[in-house]
Amino acid sequence: MYWVSTQHTPVAADELANFEHTYGITLPTPYASFLTQYGPGTYCGLLVIEPPDPQLLQSYADYELWTHDDDNCPITAQQLGECVVIGSxxxxxxxxxxxxxxxxxxxxxxxxxxxxxxxxxxTPFTDTLEHILRDEFRKIEPFPRYFEPVSLDRTATFLLFNPPDTAEAYDPANPNDPIPNIAPASIQVLAQRFKQHFDTNLWIENEHTCMAFFQLLGGYVRFNYAYGREVAIIYEPKAIALHDEILSFLQKEHCRVVE
Structure with missing residues (x-):
């Protein structure tokens, strides 16, 4: 599992034990072990692991969002308000x-x-999470496994990619070919130029997005393929030097900071 950042906030075992005593519940051991080791955060960009919340579903109990009259439903309508949310x-x-x-x-x-x-x-809690990823999000093996811890310090710089009318396309299929001295014609081409210029620790790319991870950045650079213009640098303040290097590169490639 790749760690987006080494800055994380594990939950104390005593805190979880006090919660169990207060609310009369035994939290799943793999979940509790995950929180005490890694803390809250997002797994594979889709599943958010959170400290236990005994109140969140109480506000949903009166809205009848889910059916409970089926014998196959694992809880009753009354039990809904008694549930403890551990993730989303x-x-x-x-x-x-x-x-x-x-x-x-x-x-x-x-x-x-x-x-x-x-x-x-x-088994580790990540096994359960991966079952959910396959079942609910149709994630097919192999898929990149990464964990993004919750951080109060991490911040972001947002940019808009705006290529000039004179931009030309080139074929990035051969990564060893020299990069032409022309403006990138699309955000996909911009991402490939970025990949050639920087050494990343993890690279995730699909039809909707591209994410370039840097351990030293404590974050990643995200290219929004779906929108076609948005680029974001997610970083920790201590990595300002690398952030500025990345920012300078993107600005030279016709990206401007969104204030």
């Missing part, structure tokens, strides 16, 4: 536990059906 997805789904229910509850945002997710207490 960037799409708004919830991952929760209930003191009287074995396993993990998946409460989807775009469906009325609550399902159970398998939990093996003998």
């Amino acid at each position: 997805s960037i799409d708004g789904d919830f991952l929760a536990v209930h003191p009287q229910v074995e396993g993990l509850l998946w409460l989807p945002r775009h469906s009325e059906v609550i399902t159970m997710k398998p939990l093996d207490v003998q």
Whole structure:
């Protein structure tokens, strides 16, 4: 598992033990171990692992967002408000536990059906998360595994890519070819130029986005392929020198900072 940043905030085991005593619940051992080792954060850019929250679903109990009259539903409508949320997805789904229910509850945002997710207490919590990634997000092996810890210090610089009318395209299929001295015609070409110019620790690219990770940056550079213009530098303040080097490169390639 690649760490986006070494700056993380593990949750104290005593804090979790006090929570269990207060709310009469035993948190899943793999989940608790994950929090005490890594702290809260986002796994693979899709699943957010959070400290246990016993109140979040109480506000949803009266809205009848999920069906409970089916015998296959693992919890009743009353139990919904008693659930403890331990995670969520960037799409708004919830991952929760209930003191009287074995396993993990998946409460989807775009469906009325609550399902159970398998939990093996003998395996790392990341195994459970990867099952969810395959089941709910159709992630197919192999996929990059990375964890982005929650950080109060990490910040971002946002830019807009605006190539001139004279921009020309070139074929990036051969990475050893010299980079032409012309403006990149698209954000995809800009990303390939960036890849040739900088040594990254992890490179993730698909039809929607491209992310270039730097351990020294404590973050990454994101090229928004879907939008076609947005570029973001996510970094920690201590990495300002590398940030400025990356910023200078992007500005020379027709990106301007969004104030």
